[in-house]
Amino acid sequence: MQGLKSIPRSWQVSTLALAIIAGVPMSGIASESGIFIQRAQLDGKENRPVVTADIEYRFPNVALRALDEGIPLTFRVKLRIDRVRSWGWSETLVQDERTIQLRYQPLAKFFQVSDLGSGAALHYASLASVLDTLSHLRGWSIPQLPALTENEQREATLSFEFDVESLPLPLRLVAYLSPDWTMETPPYRWPLDP
Amino acid sequence: MATRSLRPPLTLSIILLFLAILGSLHLMSSATQDASALGEIYSTLVLTNALAGLLLLTLVGVNIYWLIRELRRKAAGSNLTSRMIFLFSLLTMAPAAIVFYYSMQFLDRSIDSWFDVNIDHAMEDALELGQTALDERMRNVSKELEQTAEKLATSPVSLMGVRLNELNELEDAELTLFTRQGHVISYSGAHTESFIPALPDINVMIQVRRGKPYVGLEGVGAGGLQIRAVAPIMGEDSLYLQAIYPIPRHLAQLTDTVESAYLHYKEMTFLRGSLKFTFSLTLSLILLLSLLAAVWSAFLSIRRIVEPVRLLAIGTRSIAAGDYEKRLPVKDRGELGFLVESFNTMTAKIAQSRDQAERSQRELQAQHAYLETLLASLSSAVLSLDARGTVLTANQAANTILHADFSQYLGWPLAVLTGAYPHIAELMNALSPHIDGDKQTWTQEVGLQGPGGRQELFCRGTTIEGVGNEGHGHVLVIDDVTALIQAQRNSAWSEVARRLAHEIKNPLTPIQLSAERLRHKLSKVLVEGDLEMLEKSTRTIVQQVEAMKSMVNAFAEYAKPTIVQLCPIAIRPLLDEIVALYPPSSGIAFEFSHQGDVPEILADPVKLRQVVHNLIKNAQEAMPQGHEGKVTLSTRRTEDAGTEQVEVRISDNGPGIPPEQSSRIFEPYVTTKSKGTGLGLAIVKRIIEEFGGKIRLDSHYHNGASFVIILPVAPDSQPKAP
Numbered sequence A: 001m002q003g004l005k006s007i008p009r010s011w012q013v014s015t016l017a018l019a020i021i022a023g024v025p026m027s028g029i030a031s032e033s034g035i036f037i038q039r040a041q042l043d044g045k046e047n048r049p050v051v052t053a054d055i056e057y058r059f060p061n062v063a064l065r066a067l068d069e070g071i072p073l074t075f076r077v078k079l080r081i082d083r084v085r086s087w088g089w090s091e092t093l094v095q096d097e098r099t100i101q102l103r104y105q106p107l108a109k110f111f112q113v114s115d116l117g118s119g120a121a122l123h124y125a126s127l128a129s130v131l132d133t134l135s136h137l138r139g140w141s142i143p144q145l146p147a148l149t150e151n152e153q154r155e156a157t158l159s160f161e162f163d164v165e166s167l168p169l170p171l172r173l174v175a176y177l178s179p180d181w182t183m184e185t186p187p188y189r190w191p192l193d194p
Numbered sequence B: 001m002a003t004r005s006l007r008p009p010l011t012l013s014i015i016l017l018f019l020a021i022l023g024s025l026h027l028m029s030s031a032t033q034d035a036s037a038l039g040e041i042y043s044t045l046v047l048t049n050a051l052a053g054l055l056l057l058t059l060v061g062v063n064i065y066w067l068i069r070e071l072r073r074k075a076a077g078s079n080l081t082s083r084m085i086f087l088f089s090l091l092t093m094a095p096a097a098i099v100f101y102y103s104m105q106f107l108d109r110s111i112d113s114w115f116d117v118n119i120d121h122a123m124e125d126a127l128e129l130g131q132t133a134l135d136e137r138m139r140n141v142s143k144e145l146e147q148t149a150e151k152l153a154t155s156p157v158s159l160m161g162v163r164l165n166e167l168n169e170l171e172d173a174e175l176t177l178f179t180r181q182g183h184v185i186s187y188s189g190a191h192t193e194s195f196i197p198a199l200p201d202i203n204v205m206i207q208v209r210r211g212k213p214y215v216g217l218e219g220v221g222a223g224g225l226q227i228r229a230v231a232p233i234m235g236e237d238s239l240y241l242q243a244i245y246p247i248p249r250h251l252a253q254l255t256d257t258v259e260s261a262y263l264h265y266k267e268m269t270f271l272r273g274s275l276k277f278t279f280s281l282t283l284s285l286i287l288l289l290s291l292l293a294a295v296w297s298a299f300l301s302i303r304r305i306v307e308p309v310r311l312l313a314i315g316t317r318s319i320a321a322g323d324y325e326k327r328l329p330v331k332d333r334g335e336l337g338f339l340v341e342s343f344n345t346m347t348a349k350i351a352q353s354r355d356q357a358e359r360s361q362r363e364l365q366a367q368h369a370y371l372e373t374l375l376a377s378l379s380s381a382v383l384s385l386d387a388r389g390t391v392l393t394a395n396q397a398a399n400t401i402l403h404a405d406f407s408q409y410l411g412w413p414l415a416v417l418t419g420a421y422p423h424i425a426e427l428m429n430a431l432s433p434h435i436d437g438d439k440q441t442w443t444q445e446v447g448l449q450g451p452g453g454r455q456e457l458f459c460r461g462t463t464i465e466g467v468g469n470e471g472h473g474h475v476l477v478i479d480d481v482t483a484l485i486q487a488q489r490n491s492a493w494s495e496v497a498r499r500l501a502h503e504i505k506n507p508l509t510p511i512q513l514s515a516e517r518l519r520h521k522l523s524k525v526l527v528e529g530d531l532e533m534l535e536k537s538t539r540t541i542v543q544q545v546e547a548m549k550s551m552v553n554a555f556a557e558y559a560k561p562t563i564v565q566l567c568p569i570a571i572r573p574l575l576d577e578i579v580a581l582y583p584p585s586s587g588i589a590f591e592f593s594h595q596g597d598v599p600e601i602l603a604d605p606v607k608l609r610q611v612v613h614n615l616i617k618n619a620q621e622a623m624p625q626g627h628e629g630k631v632t633l634s635t636r637r638t639e640d641a642g643t644e645q646v647e648v649r650i651s652d653n654g655p656g657i658p659p660e661q662s663s664r665i666f667e668p669y670v671t672t673k674s675k676g677t678g679l680g681l682a683i684v685k686r687i688i689e690e691f692g693g694k695i696r697l698d699s700h701y702h703n704g705a706s707f708v709i710i711l712p713v714a715p716d717s718q719p720k721a722p
Helices: A009-022 A061-068 A127-134 A169-177 B012-031 B037-072 B078-113 B117-153 B157-167 B202-209 B249-270 B272-320 B335-377 B396-402 B414-420 B422-436 B482-522 B528-559 B571-580 B605-622 B680-691
Strands: A034-045 A048-058 A073-085 A091-105 A110-115 A121-124 A136-141 A152-162 A188-191 B174-179 B184-188 B214-220 B224-232 B239-246 B381-385 B391-394 B441-450 B453-465 B472-480 B567-569 B588-592 B601-603 B629-640 B643-652 B694-697 B706-712
Touching (some): A034 A152, A048 A152, A091 A127, A110 A127, A110 B214, A121 B214, A127 A136, B012 B037, B037 B272, B117 B157, B117 B239, B117 B249, B249 B272, B335 B396, B422 B453, B453 B482, B482 B680, B528 B680, B567 B605, B601 B680, B601 B706, B605 B629
Parallel strands (some): B588 B629
Antiparallel strands (some): A110 A121, B174 B184, B214 B224, B224 B239, B629 B643, B643 B706, B694 B706
C-alpha cells in the first residue's frame, strides 16, 4: 500500500477560481458523464479490514476520444475513515489514496491499467474489459481501525476524482473550464457502525 | 539656479510590481514549453496571473472612477490628466493590439503548419508497419509452437518434460505444458528457480479448447511486450502447450519508437485546438497584464506629473480668491517643480506687496483722516478742483461759509454745483480768471451776496499738479472775513465815537455857555432889531449844541462797553409783553407767526427788550404817513452745525431797506431816516452779538424789511409750548 499523499486542494481552488473567471456556471455542469460509486463497504476482520466497492464509469466522449488518441487518463481513488463524534470535530482515522492510470497502446491495440503507486499494470483488449475490471474494486486492505468509545461512530468516505493536472498541459485549462470534461462525482459516504 | 537631477517616473514599488508580473508571465510562458519542468505549476501560474490581472483591473477601475469623479467636480488638473491618460492608453494599446493580432495569426498558422496529411498517413503507415512486423513474429511463433506441439504429441506423457526441453530451441522462450485443469506438467525456460508460469486466461482457454491455437501480444510491466501462444497437444485432449516469447530487443526498440512517435503525433493532433487556446490565453494574459500595468503606471505617473499643474491651478484659484498666503508643496524637483517653486516665490512677493500696499493704504487713510480732521477743524473753506473743474474735496467750513452742501456734489462738475447754488456761481465767476490763468498762487477778496446776507470772502488759490486724472488742479482756501471787517469797522466807529465824545463834547459846553453869556450881556445893550437877531442866533447855537450833545452821547453810548446779564428767557412771553406796550393807537398792527415749540434762550432780558423796541420803533418810524403799519413777529427752532438755536424774525410792511444800503445797514451812521444818528441798528447788532447771537437783514424779503435774529438756546432748556 502506498503512503499517504497530501491532497492537492489548491487545484480545487484553482478550478473554482478559473471557472468563476471564465463565467462557467458550476450548477450547469451536471451531466450524465461521471464516475458513480454504486456501493461500497468495509469487509473483513477487525484487524484486517478490506474495502470493496462497485463503481460505474460513464466517461464523456471527449475523454474517450482523448484516450483513443493516446492521452492517458488518471484517477485518484481516495478513502477516508473518520471518527464521528457527537460533539466537536471529526477525527480522521484512516486516509489512503490510489492513483490509477488508464492508457491505450495502439501498437498492441490494448488498454493498459496501471496502479501508479505500486507500478502494477494490467492489459485489456477492449475498453469494456477495462471498465468491467475497474467496476469491481476488491481487496483494498487498510490498517487496523482503533476501538470506539461510547458515543462515537465511524464513517467511511470513498471518492473518485479525475486528475486534470495529469493531462497534457494544453488540455488542462480546457478540462478545467469545459463542462465536457467534468467527471467529478460526490463522494460516497457510509457509516461503519450501524 | 541649482541643477536638479531627474527622477525616474516610477517608484520602486511599481518597478517591483512590474518585475513580479514579468517574472510570473515569464514562468507561465516557459511552462508552455513542451519539456518544461514548470508544466506542473502551469495552472497555478495561470491563476496567479489571472488574479494579478484582476488586481490590476481593479486598480485601473478605481483610478478611472477617481478620474471620472474628478472630472465631474471639475477638479484642477483632471482634464489634463484624462487627456494624457487617453493619449497614453491609445499610444500603448494601438501597437499592442496590432502586435497581438499578428501574433495570434502567426500562432494559429504556425500550429496549423505542424500538421500535415502526409505526416498523418506516414505515422499511420509506420504504426501499421510495426503491427505487421509483430504480426509476422506472432505467426512464426504460432507456427513453431504448433510444430512443437505436434512433436510432443508423439511422445508419451511421462517423457514430455524431457522432450519439451529438447524442443525449446529459443533461448528466451518459455514453454509450459499444462493440463485442462491448469496443472503445470512441465516448464522449459530461462527462469527456472522461482518462476511460476502465468497460464492463459479463460478467454484464451475457451478458444484453445475449441481446437484453435491462440497467439497474441501482451503487455509486460509498464511498457514491454511479449507474445503468448497456446496450442493443444494433438491426441491428448487434456494437455496444452503455452509459449511465451519476448519481442526481440531490436524489434521492441523500433516498435517503441514508432508507437511513441505515433502517440505523440496523435496527441498533438488531438490537442491542436487546446494548444491554440493555451497559447492564445497565455499571450492574451501577457498582453492584458502588460496593458493594465502600463495603464495603471500611466495613472500613477501622470498623476505625479500633473500634480504640480493641479497644485498650480489650486494656487491660482486661491490667489484669485485673495489668499496670498497659499504655499504649494514642492514634490518634484523637475521643471514643473521649478514652476511650483516660482509660484510660491511669486505668491510670497505678492503677499509682501499686498502687505506693503495695505500698510501704504492704512498710512494713506490715516493721512487722509488726519487731513480731513485738519480740514474739518479749519475755519477756512477748502475746496479742491481738478483740471476739468470737478469738485474733488470740500471741508465742513466750505459748507458753512458758502452755504452749500458740497458733500452732495463731490465728483460732479462745478457747473452742477453752481446750478444748484447760484450764489457760488458769482464767486466762481470772480475767481475764474485766476483758475483759468497760469499763476501758481493768487489771492482775491470777493464780496458775495449769499443767502445769509453779504459776505466778504478772502480767497487764496494754488495750482497743484496731478489732481484728478489729468492736468492742473486747484486748491481754493476761502475765509469769511465779513465778521473781521465788520469788527474792524465797529472798532473804527467805536474809536470815532470815543473821539467824538472826547473831542467834540468837551468844547460844546463852553460854546453853549458862551452863547448864553453873549445873549445875557448883549440883550441889555442891543436895540430891538439886533436883539431879536441875537436871540435867534444864540438860540440856534444852543439848540445845535444840544443836538450835538445828543449825538455825542449816542456815540458815547455806542462806544461804551455794556454789561449784560444772561439768563434763560422764554422768548414768546417776552415778545407778548413788548407788543402789549404798543396800543392800537400807535399805528402798528402786530401779528405772530410762531412755528412749533422753541426752547428758552440765553439773553439779557433788558437788553433784548431794547433790541425789540428798537426794531419796532425803526419800523414805526419808517412807515409812510397814512400807511397802515404791520409788524410780524415769528419764532422757530433752528439748527446750525448741530447747535440748537432760536430764530426770531421781525418783519414790517414798510418801504424796506434800499439794496445799496442793505450790506451796511448795521454800520453806524447808516440810516434810511432823515433824522437820527444811525446808531440804532449798530447798537442792536452789538447787543445781539454780546448775547452770542447774530442778526441779519433778510435780503429775500421784499414786502418791507425783515430782520432775522439768531439767539443761542439756554443750557438744559426744554422746548416751550407757544
